[in-house]
Every structure is written in C-alpha cells, then in structure tokens.
Amino acid sequence: MSGGDRLSVALSGRVGGFALDAAFAAPVSGVTVLFGPSGSGKTTILRAIAGLARIGGRVAMGPEIWQDDERGTFVKPHRRPIGTVFQEASLFPHLSVRGNLDFAAKRAGPRAREEFDAIVALLGITPLLPRSPAALSGGERQRVAVGRALLTAPRLLLMDEPLSALDRATRQEILPYLERLPEERGIPIVYVTHDVAEVARLGDRVVVIDGGRVQATGSVEEVFEDVDLHLGGERAEDSVVVGAQVVRTDAAFGMTRLDLAGQILSVPFSGLADGSEVRLRIRARDVSVALDRPKAISVRNVLSATVERIVADPDTAFAEALLSVGPVRLRAQLTREAVAELGLAPGQDVFALVKSVSFDQRPFAPPGASG
Amino acid sequence: MIDPALWSPIRLTLELATVSTLALLVIGTPIAWWLARSRAPWKDAVAAIVALPLVLPPTVLGFYLLIALGPNGPGGVIGGLFGLRSLAFTFEGLVIGSVIYSLPFVVQPIRNAFAAFGDRPLEVAATLRAGPWDAFWSVALPLARPGLVTGAVLGFAHTVGEFGVVLMIGGNIPGETRVLSVAIYDFVETLQWREAHLLSAGLVVFAFLVILSMMLVEKRLGRRSGL
DSSP: OOTTOEEEEEEEEEETTEEEEEEEEEESSSEEEEEOOTTSSHHHHHHHHHTSSOOSEEEEETTEEEEETTTTEEOOGGGSOEEEEOSSOOOOTTSOHHHHHHHHHHHSOHHHHHTHHHHHHHTTOGGGTTSOGGGSOHHHHHHHHHHHHHTTOOSEEEEESTTTTSOHHHHHHHHHHHHHHHHHHOOOEEEEESOHHHHHHHOSEEEEEETTEEEEEEEHHHHHTOTTOOGGGSGGGOEEEEEEEEEEEETTTTEEEEEETTEEEEEEOOOOOTTOEEEEEEEGGGEEEESSOOOSOSOOEEEEEEEEEEEEOTTSSEEEEEEEETTEEEEEEEEHHHHHHHTOOTTOEEEEEEOOOEEESOOSSOTTOOO | OOOHHHHHHHHHHHHHHHHHHHHHHHHHHHHHHHHHHOOOTTHHHHHHHHHGGGTSOHHHHHHHHHHHHSTTSHHHHHHHHTTOSOSTTSHHHHHHHHHHHHHHHHHHHHHHHHHHTOSHHHHHHHHTTOOHHHHIIIIIHHHTHHHHHHHHHHHHHHHHTOOHHHHHHTTTOTTTTOOHHHHHHHHHHTTOHHHHHHHHHHHHHHHHHHHHHHHHHHHHHHHHTOO
C-alpha cells in the first residue's frame, strides 16, 4: 500500500425517503471515523463503499475506482478488496467458528491462509475454533467476525458500529483488540459510530455526518477542539483529545505523572510504562478556570493557559472557553455569569483546573500515517 | 405375503415418488429462490400459478395434462423424439403430472426458508469474496436446509398419496402407471378387501411416520440454526 493513497467518496442520491449528499477524502491509514447520530446516513455511506448499497456518485481508493457513475463503473461487492464487520457479528450459523474463518481464507489469496494463525492469535479466538457460533458470547462472536473480515486480506476494513450491540463490559473487552488492528495489521479502517468515546479512543480523523451531509472533517484533535461543534449533540460530551507522555510513576500515592505540552498532569496510576505515549480525553465540564493559581485545593492539575476564544450560548446559562496550553487546546465549560464576573477575554492568561481525564494507551497516527 | 399384485404398485409408487421428489427439488428450488428474492411486479402472479394445484380439483389438472401430454399436445411432440406416440399413460407422464401437482408443497417451505434469513448472510458472503453463485451454494442452500428437507418430504409424501391426476393421465396399467392409490381403488371396486386393507393400513402407517419424522427433523434443525 502506498502511503499517499486516499479514499475518496462522493455520493448523492435518495435512499428510501432519505437524501444523501456527502463527499469526503481521507488518507488511507489509521482509523477514519464516520461519526453522526443514528439516521444521519453514515451506515449508508459505509454500505456504498462496500458496494452493498447503490447510490449515485464515485468511490475510489488511490488508483482503484470502485464506483464511478460517469464512466459507468461499478465493481461488485465481492470483487472489492474490502473487509466488512457489521453491527451484528452475522456469523454463518451452519458453520463452526473455524468454518466461518475458513470461508474467508479459502476465497482470499494464499497469503491470507498463511496469516490464519497470526490473525486468530491476535484476536484471541484460538480456543473458540471448534465451537458453534451459537455457543459464543456477543463479544466472542464480534471478535470472530473481525478475524473473518481480516482473513479476506482486505486493503480496507469497514466497521459499522461493531460495538453498539454489546454491553459496556464487553465493549471494554473488545476495544483493545480493535485499537491494535491498524498498527499490527497495517490495515486502514473506516469506522462508523455514534459514540463520542469511541471516536476519542479509536479515531485518527473524523468525518462528522448529519442529515446525510458532511458537517466537518479533520483530525480527531481538530474536530474535538472545534467549540462550535457539539459532538453527540450534547454539551456533556464536549471535550478535547490530546496526546501526552508518561513521565514517571509515583508508587506511594498511586499516581502517574504525564507531560502535557511541557506541564505536568497527574492521573491515578495507569500501569503504563514511563515514556509511553497516551491519548487523553478531557471533557469541557471537567475544566474550570481561575485567574490566580489556587492554593489549598484538592484538584491536582492546575495548568497555566491562555484564553483563546470564548463562545457564549445566549439561550442557556453556559459559555465555553477555548484555552491554549502551549500547542495543546482545552475546552472549559463555564457559566456566562462566571465569564462576566471574572472578566474573561481572549489573550488573557489564566489557570486551567482539570478535575478528571480519561485516557488510553493508543498514540495518535500510526507509523507512516500521512494524516 | 409377497403377492406381486401388492408389491408391484408399492414399488412403482416408491419409484415415482423418488424420481418426482428429485425433479421437484431441481425445479422447485430455483423457483423458490426467485420468488423469495425477486422484486418483479409479476412475482405474485407466478406464485399464484405455482399454488394453483392447491385449489384446483385434481381432475381439472389431470384433464389439461391429458391434453398436453397426449399425441396432439407438446407432450406428444416430446414423446415423439423418444419414439413414443404420447406421454399420457406412461411413467414419464406420471412424473410430469406429479411434479406439477406437488410443486406448491415443495416451493412454499423452501421459499419461506430463503426469505427467513434475509439479505444479511448473502451480503456477508459477498464481503467475504463469494460471488452470487458461490454464495447460493455455500450459504443460501445450507441455511435453507430445514425448508429443503420439509419440501422434499412433503413432495415425496404428496406424490405417494396422489390419486385424481394419476387416474386422469396414467390410467391403471400394471407396472407402468398402477400406483398404490389406484390399486387400492381397484381392489375396493373388485371387493378384494384383504388387499385393500393391507395397502391402506400401510399408507396410514407411512403417513404417520412421515409427519412424525418431519416434525422431529424440523425441531432438530431449528435448534441448530438458532443464532
């Protein structure tokens, strides 16, 4: 796969009573998330990329054109080098787990057959091979479905809300497997979800879709720090996603110290090795602002920051401040009253109080990514 | 006990039912597939034609078949190619009649089975590089197995129990068209009660076993195919 290839999608047409008019291009590397509420058209776009839905337009990856209505090109789904994981695992009930995997491997090239053991081990499904799909848990089924898609030796992996049919605990069980895929298998992924947490955790770049149209495109950092955008449609989900590095671990207090743009951020012990890269998700509602460095306060993380922008929502009590901490940006959810009383304005130096962060071990942009 | 007057219709009936069932599966499966998947507007008309034998008296069907298979019908033309004057009153004619008569009993369960699993397994098969023909054999047919088994059993049993159509197009030629149901009729007409009893009781047992085994098979397959 050449690093410069791009997946370009331009679709417009009606599906049922729904109008779709969406175009985007994304580098073929890492995870591109199609994000939007249910009914926004993201699944239809994914199905059109797979060739399972027919909507007018053009779909191409690098030099390979899968659909171009102007030239009358439409490659049948079974001839596209794409693996697809559906919302429900959709394993074939008449075949065992091994039979399901063999179904894919048999029809892919000999290279895929050589990879059988590696893929099965990667997904931790070796002990499941002789079982019937009916005897698997939801999480196990979805792992087998991912393995089956990988065994087709795809050059692009499409995932349609693969976690949404699973309960919370099962999602946490599968996420690590999904996180490893782009790096370990070198397969670019287009991932459909309506879950902001999944975007923050898995995405390298995001295409925000609503009402059949593309609302925003960009890297995960860019899209999250866009204060005019409320991903998931609610303020509670407003957040930023930033990269940080583990500096050291304080075993006595069970804290991990992270380097965030030259300042230290302390989080409860993560078990991560010193020097490892992590991505943090910091919610706007967990960030407060003070004009002076507060003393005697339980909040551990006080970062010096500069106010970059303030967006007040006149319909509600709230305002949002975009703060810069060196090259990193934070969003802080404040009340309009607080903004007025503190006299906050762009350019002002303030202190950002970070009450809580969630993080995971996946760094941004896999090696060789061009996005 | 091995009276050829009894044995010959039993053997002939089993032969007819076996050949007819195979023909029914070969013809009925593609029809069922098309009815389950097509969006053609005239699909319902085709479904109605296939279902006609459910409503028509066998004599009506038999009457038209007699004309079609006779020397002046298409059956006579085809028969001519094989040196026959007509297909009426032949074993081949009986097979044709049985297939048409039993078609709805075979098509319906297979069609239901194809419709039951929906588009998803076929979409999955396509994303796993299986072309339409490949997906039909490797996914659709195995998933429709309970329907295929039910269709085959119903087709076989229905052919065994057929009377009106056989009488119209086959007559009563021993060893050629004299099947069980006709033989029983004949024995009753000629007051051979013992023979009529033997064959009739045998058919009652046969029908019971067919229905029982079908229910058991369906129960087992139904359990297996549960996701």
